[in-house]
Amino acid sequence: MNTTKITSALLLTLALVGCANLKEVRDYAGESARLSAYMELTARFRDTYYREQPYLSGEPDRLAQDNDKRRKAAYEDLLKIHQRASLYMQTLATLAGEDTFDISKEVDSLASGIKAYPDFGINEKHVDAISNIAKVITKWMTSSYQERAVHNMVKEGDAPLQTTLEGMISLVRYYKKTNENERKTVLGFFEVEIPYADAPKDKLLATLARVHVQSKESEYKDAQQKYDDAEKGIKSIAGGHKRLLENIDKLSNDEVKATISKFAKDIKTIRKNLQTVRG
Amino acid sequence: MALANQEQVEALADNITKCANSIHDRLMKAIKNKEIDQNAAQMIFQDEASLRQRANGLYIDAANCVVDGLAESQKSIIDLIDTAKEEIKTIKKIASFIDLIADLLVLAAAAYAAKPAPILAALKEVKEDVEALSKDSQ
Numbered sequence: 001m002n003t004t005k006i007t008s009a010l011l012l013t014l015a016l017v018g019c020a021n022l023k024e025v026r027d028y029a030g031e032s033a034r035l036s037a038y039m040e041l042t043a044r045f046r047d048t049y050y051r052e053q054p055y056l057s058g059e060p061d062r063l064a065q066d067n068d069k070r071r072k073a074a075y076e077d078l079l080k081i082h083q084r085a086s087l088y089m090q091t092l093a094t095l096a097g098e099d100t101f102d103i104s105k106e107v108d109s110l111a112s113g114i115k116a117y118p119d120f121g122i123n124e125k126h127v128d129a130i131s132n133i134a135k136v137i138t139k140w141m142t143s144s145y146q147e148r149a150v151h152n153m154v155k156e157g158d159a160p161l162q163t164t165l166e167g168m169i170s171l172v173r174y175y176k177k178t179n180e181n182e183r184k185t186v187l188g189f190f191e192v193e194i195p196y197a198d199a200p201k202d203k204l205l206a207t208l209a210r211v212h213v214q215s216k217e218s219e220y221k222d223a224q225q226k227y228d229d230a231e232k233g234i235k236s237i238a239g240g241h242k243r244l245l246e247n248i249d250k251l252s253n254d255e256v257k258a259t260i261s262k263f264a265k266d267i268k269t270i271r272k273n274l275q276t277v278r279g
Numbered sequence: 280m281a282l283a284n285q286e287q288v289e290a291l292a293d294n295i296t297k298c299a300n301s302i303h304d305r306l307m308k309a310i311k312n313k314e315i316d317q318n319a320a321q322m323i324f325q326d327e328a329s330l331r332q333r334a335n336g337l338y339i340d341a342a343n344c345v346v347d348g349l350a351e352s353q354k355s356i357i358d359l360i361d362t363a364k365e366e367i368k369t370i371k372k373i374a375s376f377i378d379l380i381a382d383l384l385v386l387a388a389a390a391y392a393a394k395p396a397p398i399l400a401a402l403k404e405v406k407e408d409v410e411a412l413s414k415d416s417q
Contacts, residue, residue: 063332
């Protein structure tokens, strides 16, 4: 009886010590991997000509066609940047994962396997004890490896990741400026043409044009919101990783956990916002 | 070098955009004051639109500069992902090792009880564990 008590106390201690404090890292990396705003905006950048084409003719149209070809040629490379940053985050989330290295299921089936042979001369209590010890030892061994692996990845990954994210922020800014020129081309067209459509016979035309302007204005307003949110999101990812690196040796500290969680929450909020804008 | 270039290209594009904006403001004033006819207005707007396309062309150049500048960081990230995947494999291998130990315990217990059927079953488990481990290390 006494042995059982000591064993359970020992198991509890081991379980607590062995628990990897990586939940916050996992949440942060998981949310970061799912932020797809950059991808959508890259597609919007690629399709610029499709939207502005009806309003263009002559020289501007010729230039626009050339730009269209070049944007389409750059598209794959622009997308790859996001895919790599996202794969990095996915891998980090897996590495920090709770279930990635969980073998309790295997150990449980093993325990029931042993129970199927009552003639062994070992009773159920022994079997449970063995399976619990196996679980705790595995958890303990894997979690120390896991923490070290996460530690290494964050440490070595920070510099190239920060450079990549900075690059993505620049790219989003170019997308935004391109979109601004597109907006002014499209809305500018109506601004110039509508005043000349003031003859009574043009009333229907002018009205339809104004209705169209209204819908275009709201489309561009939504798009502008997306560029701003995407930039905020990428900055949050960068800030979160920087904080991770700074606190890599004290990830179990409550204050650190709270900070990392906040980054995960911010990124999640931005992602949800973007989904609403799209809808 | 690439970065300076990228910034210069962006600044140039920004300035061209600003010129187009000024042209547009002046054009709208002229239309409002009825200084010009529709034909002239359309011609000026064509020029404004051309400038915007020139600026957008430069933003593509700047974007391509960013892509080129990121090549090295991208390679580091890919290497890191590969390393992490190896780590994940190693950790999973530790888990398989624990499986082996647990199965050996069953084998020992079966041998102690001298029951042929459980011994054979346990031996099979151990054999599978060892195979799984050697497959991982390949």
